[in-house]
Amino acid sequence: MSVRHSFRLRSLTAACAAAGLAGLWGLAPAQAADKVKVGFVSTLSGPSAGLGVDIRDGFLLATKLSGGKLGGLPAEVIVSDDQFKPDVGKQLFEKNIKRDKVDFMTGVVFSNIMLASVPEAFSSKTFYISPNAAPSNLAGKECNPFFFAVSWPNDAYHEAAGAHATRKGYKNAYLLAPNYQAGKDSLAGFKRHFKGKIGAEVYTKLGQLDYSAELAEIRAAKPEVLYVFLPGGMGINFIKQFVGAGLSKDTTLLVPGFGSDQDIIRPVGDSMLGLFDAAHWALDLDNAANKKFVAEFEKEYKRLPSLFASQGYDAALLIDAAVRDLKGRLDDKDAVRKALRTAKFASVRGDFKFNSNHYPIQNYYLRVVGKDGQGRLVNKTLGEPIFRNHGDAYVQDCSMK
């Protein structure tokens, strides 16, 4: 046996002994973690990539600003792309949870992808912090102790828009959405809080490009307010054509917050001026956390943050605050849940708290597109909040208390 070999053997024995001792010391309730691992799965390629990229950039900005740490522990964020495919999302969740052994999962934009993937987290008791998708089924009967929505309940923007239309005293509304489940849910949300008369409720083909036919009908119907839920490119097309048809003079167009965000404003351009929408966050919300976020985001990425960026940033802040309260006890699931529920952090949206179904209770604002000091098109809040401390309509069906 060579000298070198025996030396190696000896050091190995010593290492084993040391490890054993460390194990003994660590027998206290749970071993303190020395870092936080987060699995971040989002849509980062293809035509719908913009939203996922914003969530990622917001999330990574928050970790960067706290020195690469979450809750005082070094953070490792594993970013991967679900390619806008539910099956890919599911596989990535499985990989992050089983192989990388992450403490938290987050990131997904689209509810269909999240609903396909999130059972992986639930069955392995991994917490999922949703920075966007917050469908109504997970708020009610199927609510889950491992799910936290740090964004806004699916119906909330539509409810706020309906409440705003009622408050303005509009008598006659015209509704338009694509013919699929989320489209029908959105108009149901609007109607829940709108007291006036619904002139017509029109459902168009998903992915429709040209809205000239619908616009002609709207011109003939002469509604006071037009509420439109058309996500992504459909919304861009509709707003351009609505303004081109000269309808903006007689009819007020109202959209949910994401229908009038930075990613829509950029391709539409000046036609956006004066467009109203409802959202839980805006660039100009007057609180210190938001001012810091907007300034740092612009400095880091040379563009203005969107709603989605603010949601990604808040998701990181939530994890940061919970981990700090836990003092490293990341294995104690009940303690983690309690820490997430009661986490105290300065959200960029201002005050908010979790309901018993882990969906937020928060304010919703009316926003209007105008120009900022540098002549850029931005969303600005207008007047008092539409809703204060607003929850969701499904919480009573959730068995969590």
Next chain:
Amino acid sequence: MSGLLLIEQSLNGLQFGLMLFLLAAGLTLVFGIMDMINLAHGSMYMVGAFVAAWLVELTGSFVIGVILAVPLTGLFGMAMESTLLRTLYARDHLSQVLATFALILILNESVRMIWGSDLPMSAPAALAGPVELMPGLSYPAYRLLIIAVGLLLALALYVLVARTRIGALVRAGASNREMAMTMGVNIARLFTAVFGVGAALCAVAGALLGPLFAVQVGMGESILILAFVVIVIGGIGSVRGALVGSLLVGMVDTLGRTVMPHLFREFLPPQMASAAGPAVASVIVYLLMAVVLFVKPEGLFPARG
């Protein structure tokens, strides 16, 4: 539904149909003459729109931007044909579909690298609003421009194909490629030229629709499907078929979305009518295609005799 509304919807259908024609004309010639399935045809439409939006911003003039974008995109199409696509003519359709699908992905990401995922583009201020055609009927001025340009190009293409020597070569190539080659037609040069014209027509459509639709990555794929429906209805390889097919699809799609719900409301209880209307409207174009294929499997105006 009033008469005025019907007129307005017919104009909408005409406008949509003419834009589809600009896309379908190139697609049908490439498919008919070269026997090549080019899925990346929609990408030419996207490239045209991006180049136009970029040039409009750069030059500050809508007219100059659009007019420059058309030949530039045509040249780009010709360059692509003579470097990449030419090698695919001898392959089977499956290889062509795979290769041109790859080309879609490559072009999408290249455009994203150059210009980002979208560009703003709006109509010139003079055409931004509606004009009153007759009392009670106002119509967006910009859409009237699209109709005018569409009709003009349809006419020009008709003259080119039916009345000129180049047109005769194109028709010869479409109806029997081998025979045309034996008769001494320089097929390689003809193919490049046809491809360039196809790409230029795509650019016209992309540039003119830019102020109405989103100029964004992936815009070509959504409209390509309708262009394929058009050429199947019209008969592959026939420009006349593409025109008739486009106008049919444009009209049926537009009127299906508007007249159909009114009709259903007459005959059905409101609950059923509101569910059936959008459902039927979204498949009506494909129903039309199925009926045409059943009655005339070669399309309405088959190029091959």
